[in-house]
Amino acid sequence: MAKILVVDDSIMIRRLIKMIVEKSGHTVIAEAENGEEAFFKYKVFRPDLVTMDVSMPRMDGIQAVKKIIAVFPSANIIMISAITQKELVFEALESGASRYIFKPLIDEKVNFVIEQALTLQNLQPV
Amino acid sequence: MFKNKFLDEIGIDSTLKDMDLYEVCLEKDKLTKDAYDLFLSDRYVPGIILTSQRKYIGMVSRKRFFEILSRPYSLELYLKRTLDTLFHEFQFSSSIIPEDTFISDAVKIVLQRDSENIFEPVIVQSENTYKLLDIDQLLIAHSEVHSVLSNGLKKSMNYVNNLLNNTGEGLLTFGYDLVIDPLYSAECKVIFGEEIDDKFIPGLLFPENNKQKEYFSKILRSILNKNTRMEKELYMPLLPAEAFVNSKNIEIEYKIISDCGPENSEKIMLILTDVSEKKNLENKISEERNIFSMIVKVITDKEAFLECKKDYEYFYRHGIKELMNRYNGDNSLVHEISRIVHTFKGNFSQFDLANTVNKLHDLETGLIDLDEKPSSNKTDSLRDYVFNADFESWLNEDLKILKKYLGNTFTDIENTIILELDKLENIEKEILNLPKSMTRVRLLNELKILRAKPFKNLLKTYPDYVFRLAEKLEKPVNRFEIESDDTRVKENEYMDFCKTLVHVFRNAVVHGLETPDERLVKGKEETGNIKCSIKQDDTYIELRISDDGYGLDSDKIKRALLKKNIYSAEKMKTLNENELFDCIFMDSFSTKDNVTQYAGRGYGLAAVKNELEKINGKVRIISRTDKGTEFCFILPIII
Numbered sequence: 001m002a003k004i005l006v007v008d009d010s011i012m013i014r015r016l017i018k019m020i021v022e023k024s025g026h027t028v029i030a031e032a033e034n035g036e037e038a039f040f041k042y043k044v045f046r047p048d049l050v051t052m053d054v055s056m057p058r059m060d061g062i063q064a065v066k067k068i069i070a071v072f073p074s075a076n077i078i079m080i081s082a083i084t085q086k087e088l089v090f091e092a093l094e095s096g097a098s099r100y101i102f103k104p105l106i107d108e109k110v111n112f113v114i115e116q117a118l119t120l121q122n123l124q125p126v
Numbered sequence: 127m128f129k130n131k132f133l134d135e136i137g138i139d140s141t142l143k144d145m146d147l148y149e150v151c152l153e154k155d156k157l158t159k160d161a162y163d164l165f166l167s168d169r170y171v172p173g174i175i176l177t178s179q180r181k182y183i184g185m186v187s188r189k190r191f192f193e194i195l196s197r198p199y200s201l202e203l204y205l206k207r208t209l210d211t212l213f214h215e216f217q218f219s220s221s222i223i224p225e226d227t228f229i230s231d232a233v234k235i236v237l238q239r240d241s242e243n244i245f246e247p248v249i250v251q252s253e254n255t256y257k258l259l260d261i262d263q264l265l266i267a268h269s270e271v272h273s274v275l276s277n278g279l280k281k282s283m284n285y286v287n288n289l290l291n292n293t294g295e296g297l298l299t300f301g302y303d304l305v306i307d308p309l310y311s312a313e314c315k316v317i318f319g320e321e322i323d324d325k326f327i328p329g330l331l332f333p334e335n336n337k338q339k340e341y342f343s344k345i346l347r348s349i350l351n352k353n354t355r356m357e358k359e360l361y362m363p364l365l366p367a368e369a370f371v372n373s374k375n376i377e378i379e380y381k382i383i384s385d386c387g388p389e390n391s392e393k394i395m396l397i398l399t400d401v402s403e404k405k406n407l408e409n410k411i412s413e414e415r416n417i418f419s420m421i422v423k424v425i426t427d428k429e430a431f432l433e434c435k436k437d438y439e440y441f442y443r444h445g446i447k448e449l450m451n452r453y454n455g456d457n458s459l460v461h462e463i464s465r466i467v468h469t470f471k472g473n474f475s476q477f478d479l480a481n482t483v484n485k486l487h488d489l490e491t492g493l494i495d496l497d498e499k500p501s502s503n504k505t506d507s508l509r510d511y512v513f514n515a516d517f518e519s520w521l522n523e524d525l526k527i528l529k530k531y532l533g534n535t536f537t538d539i540e541n542t543i544i545l546e547l548d549k550l551e552n553i554e555k556e557i558l559n560l561p562k563s564m565t566r567v568r569l570l571n572e573l574k575i576l577r578a579k580p581f582k583n584l585l586k587t588y589p590d591y592v593f594r595l596a597e598k599l600e601k602p603v604n605r606f607e608i609e610s611d612d613t614r615v616k617e618n619e620y621m622d623f624c625k626t627l628v629h630v631f632r633n634a635v636v637h638g639l640e641t642p643d644e645r646l647v648k649g650k651e652e653t654g655n656i657k658c659s660i661k662q663d664d665t666y667i668e669l670r671i672s673d674d675g676y677g678l679d680s681d682k683i684k685r686a687l688l689k690k691n692i693y694s695a696e697k698m699k700t701l702n703e704n705e706l707f708d709c710i711f712m713d714s715f716s717t718k719d720n721v722t723q724y725a726g727r728g729y730g731l732a733a734v735k736n737e738l739e740k741i742n743g744k745v746r747i748i749s750r751t752d753k754g755t756e757f758c759f760i761l762p763i764i765i
Contacts, residue, residue, distance in 0.1 A: 086364045090341070090344070093361065
């Protein structure tokens with residue numbers, strides 16, 4: 001089961017994601033409120049997976065993806081976004097994010113994408 | 127033509143085997159004369175295969191044969207000699223073509239021969255035998271293949287065009303250059319208002335939005351560049367799902383299709399659907415829903431609405447001027463006005479005044495712009511901006527709609543709305559016509575409660591009636607009020623039932639209560655008590671009517687049942703108290719021996735029961751000797 005870093009400026013969303021992923025057996029090893037904190041926590045905790053909100057104060061999700069991927073190219077990052085932010089999600093994917101989830105966050109959807117992202121990583125040559 | 131019957135069977139996958147082939151062979155040691163005779167006997171034989179000990183060594187064509195023999199003295203020279211003396215003359219490099227070669231492929235090979243030999247017959251190999259094919263036959267067959275092909279092509283083009291011209295969807299394709307392919311459906315022309323071949327698709331779909339155009343191009347190319355299906359599928363949902371073209375709402379679906387071209391590259395197909403009508407309808411429905419929501423909200427809280435209206439009117443008539451004077455030249459004026467406008471917006475949106483709220487919202491946006499714009503004289507531009515705003519007509523737009531449904535005078539009296547019932551019914555009918563939604567359910571409920579009357583009203587004449595009847599019978603009772611909560615119902619539904627309750631009240635006085643003397647003997651208060659209470663639960667109404675008199679006399683009931691032959695004595699023993707009490711609702715049951723003006727016929731309670739059943743109600747009687755009797759009716763709530 002995966003160790004997950006949850007990045008979102010809203011505590012409600014962080015709590016929701018934590019609840020969903022822990023129900024399916026994963027562990028949330030750290031949470032972050034913005035991109036800078038996300039990068040810092042990534043360095044410290046080296047999670048298997050990151051869920052990353054697209055828009056956050058200080059440093060947004062796109063910048064955070066770029067910064068993390070630059071240092072840890074194999075980082076596995078799932079973007080969390082509203083359906084109206086397709087362009088930002090595209091930019092995040094081009095910057096190295098592996099998947100995305102459009103809100104609202106529903107258990108099945110979140111679990112499905114997380115499984116996909118984890119399988120994807122296992123398929124990649126080391 | 128005389129010998130081309132094989133042509134009927136020629137198709138695009140015909141091979142040389144399907145053609146008329148000549149198998150004419152001569153051993154090389156045969157005389158030239160034999161070949162000469164053979165050629166003369168069949169004028170279509172294109173040539174002769176030469177063999178040596180049955181093995182193929184070459185071919186002599188009719189043309190070449192007579193060319194040689196027509197030289198001077200040739201006839202004399204060659205006719206009597208064997209064919210191999212001539213053999214060197216016949217030889218030319220002719221490729222041998224297998225019989226299962228397609229006609230069009232064979233033509234390609236044959237036409238590559240040098241110009242001198244180009245009209246020589248074609249040698250066709252079928253396992254170990256060799257046959258000859260006339261070149262003109264091959265060319266005729268080839269032209270047949272060509273015409274079959276082009277007819278087929280024309281036919282399928284017709285099919286495709288028929289499909290494209292008659293589908294209601296805009297279908298188009300493009301490759302990596304994002305330039306639209308020449309074949310697209312007729313609906314595309316309707317959507318874009320022009321022919322679109324060779325046009326750049328991002329420019330067509332997002333003509334005015336450069337950012338969107340750029341994003342669209344980037345993601346389309348990115349998708350076409352991805353190698354795996356999985357990657358493509360990851361990116362597809364990021365494509366825009368709709369566009370606004372030529373004042374039309376266009377829904378866009380995407381498909382990746384293979385090009386079938388030589389590079390086997392991929393293309394993207396777009397399926398465009400004009401959903402403007404659907405969108406308009408949706409908007410109209412939500413607009414209507416809004417209107418009724420506004421009406422209901424204004425009706426239910428008219429006082430607050432009028433208060434808000436009054437404040438608003440004061441603001442645009444005097445308030446603005448007062449503020450201007452107070453804040454003269456002060457930049458915080460714009461903030462103050464914004465704050466007030468924002469409050470009005472909030473207040474009016476509580477009543478769903480869509481038009482006023484929208485206009486105030488625009489005004490608010492304008493004020494924010496004004497504040498952010500660096501300007502030397504903010505106060506002047508603010509003054510112009512606010513004084514030009516037509517506050518009055520914005521509200522009037524909404525008032526017009528309200529007046530249409532509620533009557534022109536609805537704003538005149540402050541606390542009440544006088545509304546004819548049929549007007550209310552009209553509003554209800556129109557709301558019923560809206561598609562089902564939570565809003566509709568809510569609106570209908572609020573209207574129903576508005577239309578509903580307190581249940582108490584239905585019983586309001588009984589306390590008086592009881593008091594007067596009791597007086598007349600010299601059984602005085604204490605004055606009583608109906609104890610009730612604010613249970614509201616659709617009055618008509620309960621009217622008939624409540625009318626029959628006169629029997630219950632009358633029975634209470636006539637049969638239930640003792641005379642004052644009897645009461646005194648029993649140690650009771652001289653004046654009797656009759657009570658009536660209404661209580662609403664979640665799903666039902668509980669109506670209790672009680673007296674504090676004799677209580678029901680089981681023995682008397684039993685006697686009456688026996689006397690009227692309703693039950694036998696044995697049967698009676700099996701009845702419990704409740705069942706026994708229920709008998710008093712039976713048709714023509716009465717324990718009174720004499721009929722008076724007030725009681726005794728035994729139809730009263732039967733009528734109550736009858737009406738009670740019509741509205742699916744239930745009744746239970748609780749009675750104790752000398753304590754009294756209580757009728758407890760359980761009624762469904764009908765609003």
